[in-house]
Amino acid sequence: MIDKQWASAVEAVADIQDGASLAVGGFGLSGNPIALIEALLAQGTTDLSIVSNNCGVDDWGLGVLLNAQRIRKMTSSYVGENKEFERQFLSGELELELTPQGTLAEKLRAGGSGVAAFFTQTGVGTQVAEGGLPRRYNADGSIAVASPAKDVRVFEVNGTPKEFVLEEAITTDFALVHAIAGDRHGNLVFNKVARNFNPLAAMAGRVCIAQVEQLVEPGEIDPDRVHLPGVFVHRVVEVGTGIEKRIERRTVTASSASTSSVATTGSGQEGS
Template sequence: MDKTVATAAEAVADIVDGSQIAVGGFGVVGVPEVLIDALRDSGAKDLEVISNNAGVDGRGLGKLLETRQISRIIASYVGENKEFARQYLSGELEVELTPQGTMAEKLRAGGAGIPAFYTVTGVGSQVAEGGIPWKYDDQGNVVKESPAKEVRTFSTFGEEKEYALEESLAPDFALVRAAKGDRAGNLVFNKSAQNFNPPAAKAGRITIAEVEELVEVGEIDPACVHVPGVYVTRVLPLTPEQAADKPIEKTTLKEA
């Protein structure tokens, strides 16, 4: 089955207002920039996005924040985007902060068909007890906060511990970027791009992958496949120029 599409606009054409979308990447690494550009141009709004972070100003999800197309974000880290912070604190954006490892597992479990799981992460804090501000009004008052989670005690590894129940994530769509992919949707991610891309790809009901290098079926060693094609709905081959567009988030130089 050839899952390739000719354009990014075609790839995201069925993402409508109010869709829930998981987006791969970490900072500016492994971010599906071309698909995000197409989603911005589509005009779809009131989107709920699941992503480790909200990109940076002018890159990644920062572009959708600039156009006010995102109404809610489930994220772990938000410190690199000034527009994100402004919208959150001014009451324009709802934000569900989630521990990074927990969010990765919520996506992985969603892709595996597991509706919920228990974790020790967050027990004894507002993560489990509730009260984390999700949304402010324009006066800075908290109008929505995280609810308390179910906590149970389990005997594990020879001792009793409390664990909090976390619900899994299975979004309507997932957008990811792979270093290599074939026409059947088998994907390979390069180095640190193996961050949230694989769990996001497996969690999405419809997964759309932009690939830097498109190869024919059989050219990827099965042992090297990070995400099998069964999880992938569409494949968008990138141009050499698009594939080469890889910014550096921060450059640190030592004195000569």
């Protein structure tokens, strides 16, 4: 078996070159591989094409790369928490391939599984299938690049003809993911909602780099607890359990007993 442990995040991302494509795990701010993202920021890599559910917030997650104008294109399903994202997209500085969330997840899974494409009903009858969605604007607000029309076919489902749109799989040069635990052979365990996109991103990357809070010896993780087998993971970096985790939005209200209760929306530390 191969020991996949690397000494630091800086060393693990050192060969990610300008113009590379990345699949990055995380859901909201939960499960963001922030140590790897910050190492990539520090080394100055630019012109990146990134596939991720969202682009973090203005000062955290993938937002730090966005603010430094290191991202050329985002393929995402949700971009509503980042004002700088909106500014760059509407001014023509950033290309965006907006993709339905479930479709994005399946495109990553398909890429990691060796499936070239698949048919889905999601997007039928909309610009997702028909084309014309703005991907990049000109500085004057006109559309510079629009999404193309996709192949739509009819299949019979339970005796009823239904339309399905063809979606191509996604593979990337690298994947950056966060796991709560892993071993030196690359077997990973994710915590709660951090499991949403991290395993899929890991599968899609030709070289997967995983930051883990706790690194253990092979055999210490019960095989039944492994969420992603080491065959998909190429480098593992231990970042420790004290790594910073952000909450997107916190609302505090006074209770009837004159105490306070906290309701958290978005992704919190429990799911990171």
